[in-house]
Amino acid sequence: PGTATLALNDTVAGLRLYRLTRPLAPGDSLPLTMTIDYRELGFPNSDSNTDIVDNGSFISSGYLPSLGYREEAELRSDQERKSYGLKPRPRMANVNDLKARQNTYISSDADWIRFRTTISTEADQTAIAPGYLQKEWTKDGRRYFSYLMDRPMLNFYTFLSARYLEKKDNWVDTVGHRTVPITIYYQPGHTYDLARMMAGAKAALSYCSRNFSPYQHQQVRILEFPKYQSFAQSFANTIPFSESIGFIAKVDLKDPEDIDYPFYVTAHEVAHQWWAHQVIGGNVQGSTLMAESLAEYSALMVMKHAFGYYTMQKFLNLDQRRYLGGRAVESKKEVPLALVENQQYIHYGKGSVVMYALQDYLGEQKLNAALRDYVKAVAFQGPPYTNSTEFVGYLRRAAPDSLQQLITDNFDRITLYENRVTDATSQQLPDGRYQVNFTVKSEKFYADSTGNQRPAPERDYLPVAIFPAPDKDKKPAPPLLLVKRRLVTGENKLQFVVSRKPASVAVDPYHELVDRTLDDNTKDIKR
Ligand SMILES: [Zn+2]
DSSP: OOOOOEEETTTTTTTTEEESOOOOOOOOOOOOOOOOOOOOOOSSSSSSOOOSSSSEEEEEEEGGGSSOGGGSSSSOOHHHHHHOOOOOSSSOOOOOOOGGGGSSSSSSSSSSOOOOEEEETTOOEEEEEESSSEEEEETEEEEEEEEOOSSSSEEEEEEEEEOOEEEEEEETTTTTEEEEEEEEEEEEEEEHHHHHHHHHHHHHHHHHHTOOOOOOSSSSSEEEEEESSBOOBTTTTTTEEGGGGGOOOOOTTSTOOOOOHHHHHHHHHHHTTTBBBBBOBBBBGGGGGGTHHHHHHHHHHHHHHHHOOOTHHHHHHHHHHHHHHHHHOOSSSSOOOGGSSSSSSSIIIIIHHHHHHHHHHHHHHHHHHHHHHHHHHHTTTTOOOOOOOHHHHHHHHHGGGGGGGHHIIISSSEEEEEEEEEEEEEEOOTTTOOEEEEEEEEEEEEEEOOEEEEEEEOOEEEEEEOOOOOOOTTTOOOOOOEEEEEEESSSEEEEEESOOOOOOOESSTTTOOBBBBOTTSSOOOOO
């Protein structure tokens, strides 16, 4: 009243149009007051709302009305659109669409926002939102919390409330010369994995701050929510985390197949404080490469340093399976990584394999120096937001001529290999060492968006390795030899001499190159 009049109230579409009494000038502000209530009427057979529950509510800014036209509400399926006489809709705007790059892919209501909130909940629950606690009080049987963020953040926030216990620890920030408190808010009893999660958070904070840029917040908070949903998500200094992907995990590190996923998932989410919350791409193709693939890369590096490069095969194998399985059921078209249209099998599955390979071929320090330069250039920028073309440019400038092809194949093309070891023998030499002979059969293909393949003419340096016999706990051991060799299409006869007794040989032992058949890369040596 006074500042705006209601010009349209479409109660069917839930759309309201207001006309401002005085137009809003650039940089000016206007209070927007709204009352929202949400009520679940009965319950459906499936997919009922589990965001608001007795203990462990988790609601995001998506519940609030948004300004302007909401493109993401449009029908997506080509089939469904056809039945309404609508043309197919591109999944995302072109990577170079400058208009679409005026917004981040997270929000089109606002860019970097100032955030302050007061939230109330039941008397025995703790309510949490991004920012830092300013005040806490109880009134009329409800508990109130007031949070203030001290710096601009993405227009993307969340509110959680539950009967929490708190696990507190500190991360010593050797770059910023400070101590940053980490708090895990958890369901009483769910203490099994708190130490792993805490270790994952610290390792990612250390890795990312040393290699990319300082951590922008004074605190990290991880908040458990119920296992109705199975994911974790990073908001500014605030990480909601499902009980099912960390808090109740039973990790057995004596089992060589087991993965410390509470550690891994926490590292991934903390890395998002850089990859999404510092660097955020425009609302175009390719932008989830700089969020999800780089968060995965950071988490993989944390794992590599914690457990050894020779343990990475199981992670990259899983990532490759995710990619290969995903492309098999792609409903529209597959795109190269640099044009990813938010397909998880591409930005997680392929993205992590590609980034892992790049740090091996280029060198981790060199790659991280390129990432650091990129962060410096685009972190916290205003529109137009960065895109994958700009990002890949940083990689290209860091890479020698000999690796430009690898970048093209991995980011700009859909490239697949079929690498396998067909035979392997060894014999002891008079000097006590062992000569190893083996044959690698290698093929390389380029695929188009519908999966048609053609042989690729270029040949590359591929990793080959010789391994000792596994010890009795069957844990992966460091190789006796690991080198890159230029392989031609077809059969490649290789010969090496190693000083200790070999047991198996491999081509691309850690699955750095997308390979249609993963389980024939390693072969035991014939006795
Ligand atoms: Zn993520």
